[in-house]
Amino acid sequence: MDKEMVIKVDHVSMKFNLATEQYSGFKEYVIRSLKKKISYNEFWALKDVSFSVMRGDGLGLIGLNGSGKSTMLKTIAGVLKPTEGSIWLQGRVAPLIELGAGFDFDLTARENVFLNGALLGYSRNIMEENYNDIVEFSELHDFMDVPVKNFSSGMISRLAFAIATIGIPDILIVDEVLSVGDFRFQQKCEARIRNMKDNGTTILFVSHSIEQVKSICNKIVWLDHGRVKAFGDAESICDEYSKLQ
Known part of the structure; x- marks a missing residue:
């Protein structure tokens, strides 16, 4: 029987406007803003990202710092609204x-x-x-x-x-949380996550530890400068990613 889709990320892009100058304080910023004398650089944290996740999957997001992993999780959690594209979710999210x-x-x-x-x-x-x-x-x-x-x-x-x-929960989003604390407690958290996954919870997981990602996830989205470099089997993509580290 085919698994039920619970997350669909459809051509999502996220743009941030970064001020090109520094200001001495909030007052100067407001004055220059009112005079329309603030210039910005556009920064696309995500660009045309698409993937889907099925119920009970463990999806790992990997990539170098600044690749867009946390931004992607925040758009799925509803913390950020994408500049372009859409995200569809089914069920309750625990971020x-x-x-x-x-x-x-x-x-x-x-x-x-x-x-x-x-x-x-x-x-x-x-x-x-x-x-x-x-x-x-x-x-x-x-x-x-x-x-x-x-x-x-x-x-x-x-x-x-x-x-x-x-x-x-239907969807659990975990971003680097297991990197804090002692090793024994990390193992305890991993065991609970795997148990939740076995009971149908969909896991979205970010960690600097590739071994931790491989332990929990069966699928991977590899992000590079905000774009999807690879999407698919966790084992093969993690092995390819590890060769570049």
Whole structure:
């Protein structure tokens, strides 16, 4: 039986306007803007990108820094709207794109569990049902009543990952989150991701570790200066990419 498509990226391009000059402050910027004396350079972070992803696939995005990987994930997550083209999604998306995104750092970890859950579209009842699992998985038992501003980046990563992976989301987006923290916890996160994939969750994954990508993903989009250089089998494309490193 053919797999069901859950993501379709159709000729997507993303343009940013980069100011060509530096300004001494916001006031100067506003004045020059009102006088229309600001010049920009166009920068295309993505250019005519197309691919589709099926339910239960693990799709890795690889490429050098600045190739457009994170921009692509942000357009799929709805954080950015593409300049050209369209993105179609089916199902609920759980994004893990930036550490601490959606957290209020003045609140405790316990309070942020419910705040972040609400931002992901979960009711308070669902968060209460999953609270113990979040604490157990994140291994932050002794720190749940501590303000998040006192957390290390590794602790924030643990909490964010534990919240985003409750239940079985349709699509999980992971951008470099597993690069933070100790190796044992990274393995624990990888195991949970593989389990979610086995249960039908579609994974979009970015990591500097090609071995990590090969472990989780069965398909690859290789981006080069915002364009698709290759799309297909993870093993063969990762091996080709590794030869250039």
